[in-house]
Amino acid sequence: MFKGLSFVSRRVPVLGSVGYARNGTTLANAAVQRRMYASAKVALAEDLTLETHTDNQTAAIEQANERGAMANPEVMDSGMQSLQHAYRESGDYGTRPIYLDMQATTPTDPRVLDTMLKFYTGLYGNPHSNTHSYGWETNKEIEKARNYVAQVIKADPKEIIFTSGATESNNMALKGVSRFYKKTRNHIITTRTEHKCVLEAARAMKNEGYEITFLNVDPQGLVNLQELEAAMRPETCLVSIMAVNNEIGVMQPLKEIGELCRKRKIFFHTDAAQAYGKIPIDVNEMKIDLLSISSHKIYGPKGIGAMYVRRKPRVRLDPLISGGGQERGLRSGTLAPPLVAGFGEAARLMMKEYGNDSAHIRRLSDKLMNGLLSIDHTILNGSADHRYPGCVNISFAYVEGESLLMALRDIALSSGSACTSASLEPSYVLHALGKDDALAHSSIRFGVGRFTTEEEIDYVIKAIRERVDFLRELSPLWEMVKEGIDLNSIEWSGH
Numbered sequence: 001m002f003k004g005l006s007f008v009s010r011r012v013p014v015l016g017s018v019g020y021a022r023n024g025t026t027l028a029n030a031a032v033q034r035r036m037y038a039s040a041k042v043a044l045a046e047d048l049t050l051e052t053h054t055d056n057q058t059a060a061i062e063q064a065n066e067r068g069a070m071a072n073p074e075v076m077d078s079g080m081q082s083l084q085h086a087y088r089e090s091g092d093y094g095t096r097p098i099y100l101d102m103q104a105t106t107p108t109d110p111r112v113l114d115t116m117l118k119f120y121t122g123l124y125g126n127p128h129s130n131t132h133s134y135g136w137e138t139n140k141e142i143e144k145a146r147n148y149v150a151q152v153i154k155a156d157p158k159e160i161i162f163t164s165g166a167t168e169s170n171n172m173a174l175k176g177v178s179r180f181y182k183k184t185r186n187h188i189i190t191t192r193t194e195h196k197c198v199l200e201a202a203r204a205m206k207n208e209g210y211e212i213t214f215l216n217v218d219p220q221g222l223v224n225l226q227e228l229e230a231a232m233r234p235e236t237c238l239v240s241i242m243a244v245n246n247e248i249g250v251m252q253p254l255k256e257i258g259e260l261c262r263k264r265k266i267f268f269h270t271d272a273a274q275a276y277g278k279i280p281i282d283v284n285e286m287k288i289d290l291l292s293i294s295s296h297k298i299y300g301p302k303g304i305g306a307m308y309v310r311r312k313p314r315v316r317l318d319p320l321i322s323g324g325g326q327e328r329g330l331r332s333g334t335l336a337p338p339l340v341a342g343f344g345e346a347a348r349l350m351m352k353e354y355g356n357d358s359a360h361i362r363r364l365s366d367k368l369m370n371g372l373l374s375i376d377h378t379i380l381n382g383s384a385d386h387r388y389p390g391c392v393n394i395s396f397a398y399v400e401g402e403s404l405l406m407a408l409r410d411i412a413l414s415s416g417s418a419c420t421s422a423s424l425e426p427s428y429v430l431h432a433l434g435k436d437d438a439l440a441h442s443s444i445r446f447g448v449g450r451f452t453t454e455e456e457i458d459y460v461i462k463a464i465r466e467r468v469d470f471l472r473e474l475s476p477l478w479e480m481v482k483e484g485i486d487l488n489s490i491e492w493s494g495h
Ligand SMILES: Cc1ncc(COP(=O)(O)O)c(C=O)c1O
Pocket: 103, 104, 164, 165, 166, 167, 168, 195, 197, 242, 244, 245, 246, 271, 273, 274, 293, 294, 295, 296, 304, 305
């Protein structure tokens, strides 16, 4: 019924030491391994009488030898096999599909991984140790990363707090700010189309006695500024409105929202997980007071993100985590230097590649969108004008979204956030736009990114067209539509 899986090239940079290939290991993999063996051999050959633990790899090999590793091939091999998974792209699921789920996560840029590696070997000092060079050298790298992360949004590095990701940052903003100002301000404003972590954090604050306004959005997915202003009260402590929506790519008017908030002396938080580095953001010009960032949406490692917290006028917040007082007392706990450095490099690359990425993503997304919208009875969900181009959400009428996804196993896609959870409810974001269940259930989200190729897009357009046609042929509703029957005129009998 369907064409077999096709092999299409990926657009990936290959570096000196780290590279990606579509399937299996790469030459670069072998090169890295060779380099590791070579350095281990040199280290072993050197005089080991010097009493130092500086070279932990040498010490580890030496200890392994002492403990009889030579007699145990498994232990002896373990050093050599340590990179066996490092460049594996194919899993246990056969040929891997084309990846178009960039809003869920992005592939790690090889340059990011290259930056991270040295923190797993030589640079292992605790960045908070300030009594010796191990701490200082790692700390220097942390501050370099902080600087890159800040530059993307024109912030001061002192205003960047590292967290585990945007979920934590969003929780920190909603819970931290409102708890700090609890005595005088107990009202939070947000919208119905926020990410689950903002909605749930807001609900948690409701249970703590705060009042929450969930603003509606218009059919384009945009907040209405008059409604926002009308919802503001003297006791409002925070307005939290996302920058780019993760399901439909709609961009909210950040500058206008920031101005309204500043005028009323209310803090403005934006969840920029899908926007950071992808659309221009200037925290001062847009009067943003808090902003959440996620590294794995910008080709960086997972498990790390940041929160921008304005210093002037100063935003105060209660920390979620208590402890040693790291990160200006707002986020205790030892930082993860490999992740921080990888995140920093990812941020640097977002700036360096901004022109190329934007042009590439816009060109491929436009091609994809035009190709798909030329199929009959399809609709683009969300505003056509105020959108981040790399997220395209389309409903295919008279086709069940789930069936379409099943028929598209050679393409990794999502049908909105509801389907990523086990629930079979249609997307609450599309509902907030006023879409009916049927259209919400037939929606698919396509994410285009830095490494997507034109060949992949051509393949996807063709595959979707074929499979939508095929599924519609099976649908009795489609039969009626073709006969010119107005489905709205039918009175369906209950059963
Ligand atoms: C808009 C938005 N906010 C928050 C998050 C959560 O980010 P993280 O995975 O870094 O916790 C995501 C990612 O799914 C997102 O798209």
